[in-house]
Amino acid sequence: MRGEASVLHLDLDAFFAAVEQRDKPSLRGKPVVVGGVGGRGVVSTASYEARVFGVRSAMSTREARARCPHAAFLSGRFHAYRDTSDRVMRLLREVSPLVEPLSLDEAFVDLARSDLEDLSVPSVTAFAERLRERVVHATGGLTASVGVGTSKFIAKVASDLDKPDGLVVVAPGTEQELLRPMDVRVIPGVGPATAERLRRVGVHTVADLERVSEDEMVRLLGKASGHWLYSLARAEDDRPVVAEREAKSVSVEGTYDTDLTDRKLMESLLTRQASDVSGRLRKHGLSGRTVTIKVRLHDFTTLSRSTTLGSPTDSPGTIGRLARSLLADLDTSGGVRLLGVGVSGLADWVQEDLFGETAEDEEEELPEVEVPHHSRRTWAPGMDVVHAEMGRGWVWGSGRGVVTVRFETADTPAGPVRSYSMEDPELSPWRPDESEPAPPA
DNA sequence: TCTGGGGTCCTAGGACCC
């Protein structure tokens, strides 16, 4: 905790929805919901017009539709969000070299490293107001809520106090009186589970929490959380603003509209995910030693299995092979709703292959295939898995704009199954009056 | 047809080593 309010937290208001409203004037003033539009999608961001109807982040899209049927439901344009976010982060870096992005729409800025010499409350307030105006200008009209305080914790709490389009500067020395009446959930790290544990011992507010001894807190919540909460309850937070943080893991996962039961299909999907992970590792010059798969069963139980190599890899073949072998040990007979692949234990170098590049280490090229028009019509966004005959292969559709084509060639009836996915925005919308071909046997 | 995706951090137990 510093002597002056020099930590700034900026949060773009209803960011994804605001970008959509900026780019599509017809959506302005109307409820907009960005998130998964499939059968198992959840809301990522709701515009303030949609929040009036009780639509919230992390709510299932199904429920959001029930609450606000007339909202525009959009699946998101991440390039546009990334682009707008970059503009904001660039602007913040003009203000201070020490900017810590937390996500596309949030960042801490260390004002102690800015050109602002006078860190008094009036000076910081005027500075933050100017910054908010510059954000509006830089983004083509998006507003931001800003909080400033003597620590990250206080700055973040402050930015939340006057949303949207607000500014709160917490004067040094007033932190505890601000926090005491607040719910314990304002403390970062206190989620539903911790809040429930605290509630059971009669702790609801930060003031309640302040009365609990450090030993008691550690007994209740474990070492790390106990000490952490003990400090934050007293507004003690010395975490520095850190500009560069290295990635610790890279992962890809997907939830399917219909539970998967076909092991061959699961293996195909893992293979595809492994290649996506590999691509992202390579793009950033990374490789990792630990490969993990994540499997969520039909009843939402979530399993993970991992294995660690002697040296790091970024090879799609290696990652895919390990992922498939980890899956082999799991009982998925009840159906699988989510599959994922991740790599951790990252190093910014790849082990030199002492024996030279081996061909089998790379996944073989998947075939380029033309998806015939008749199969496109059978695809439906958010619908159950769709099967369509297609020459010697057949098409499975799952998830918006993604078609997975799977081949079982006539000459190798029991041979290897290969698959690839393609994204095709033209595949929607689905026209329900059109008949579907029968699924393959 | 409740419950995304991409992350981080923590805990606890077992293996293994000295």
Add this chain to the structure above:
DNA sequence: TCTGGGGTCCTAGGACCC
């Protein structure tokens, strides 16, 4: 017959964040 103790690595699961 006894059965310490610290450190590190690995695995699995869970809580949490945006």
